[in-house]
Amino acid sequence: MVSVLMSVHNDAEYLEDAIESILNQTYRDFEFLITDDCSQDGSRSIIRSYARKEERVKAFVNEVNQGLAASLNDMLDEARGRFIARMDADDISRSCRFERQVDCLESNSSVDVVFSNTRIIDKHDNPVCVAWRPDEEEIINWIGRRCYIPHPTVMVRKSSIREVDGYDESYWTGQDHDLWQRMKENGATFRYLSEVLLDYRLNPDSVRAEYDGDYWFKVSNMCIWNKSRLKSLAYISRLTLWQQLQILMKFFVPHFIMHCRGES
Structure with a gap:
């Protein structure tokens, strides 16, 4: 049902917690595609270890750093699920995340993209605060000008993301903002779950930091x-x-x- 996409670049410090948070989901019908995007730390060995012991984990390796957009598009081509879930290698998904999102998409055939609120955590795993976001209508109205949709909380119908040809690989960062704008212009419908379904880390080493x-x-x-x-x-x-x-x-x-x- 679900294909989870995660690209990793030098995230060994937080990677195991991120992977475990996906494998411990209460909703179990998913495959977990992980690409090591030319990491220079221990990320690749961690990914391979999980791929050996967990059949749902599918490991891929980029010998040259391609960036997030290209890695996600490559995994989209390999994905078998009806729904695509995003995950980042330094965040932590709540165990009920997929259950809530699949239920939303299954019970609302008109919804193409579902995302949630987040709790912000610091580099030491300590909670900072629950993120503030405007209501669903305002979030959608702001698409194209300001992004209130946290990329690693998203689950989207694969058919909808393919209609706009996936991520624009000319973006090194902000590729999600561009994707939501193109999907909105293409008629996609967005749904905001206001509950916290992911701990979003303020990582001093992230690409966008x-x-x-x-x-x-x-x-x-x-x-x-x-x-x-x-x-x-x-x-x-x-x-x-x-x-x-x-x-x-x-x-x-x-x-x-x-x-x-x-x-x-």
Whole structure:
């Protein structure tokens, strides 16, 4: 029924937890396709170990780093499931995630893409805050301008993603934003499950990370953006004086202003 796609590049530190969170799903009818995209750490051996002992895991190897979009398209060509589920190698799916999403797609034939809310965790697995998102209608209206759809929470009908020829491989990051826009323009229907079905890690080593040594400043900012202002102060002692002043100033800015400006 479901083909799970995960591309891995130097994620050995978190990889086993990510894989285990998929293998421990209450919904069992899935295959798990994992591509090692030219990792230089121990990721490849971890993937091979799981592929040897778990028949649902299908391992692939890129000898040259292709990037996420190309790796996902290659796995799409191999996928046998009716539904495609995404997963990232540093996140943790809740055990009921697939059960909830398959039920949504099976009971609503008009829905093409289903995604969920997330809880943000830090690099040490500690919870930061539950992510804030607008309601479903606003999320869909913002597609093409701002993305509130967390890529690793998505499950999508394979037929719908094939209609728009999958991911655009010219994107090194933001390939999911582009995909949702093209699917929306093609008439796809999106459904938001507001419950938390995935722990989303703020990983300082991810491709999209923009921390520049200011990891805890980013974490504190994320708390403010996600309406957990008091939690932002928990990291204040780790910040420089200038960063502390910025956090304190943002602490009193109404959330709707930040939302309209798209800033945290």
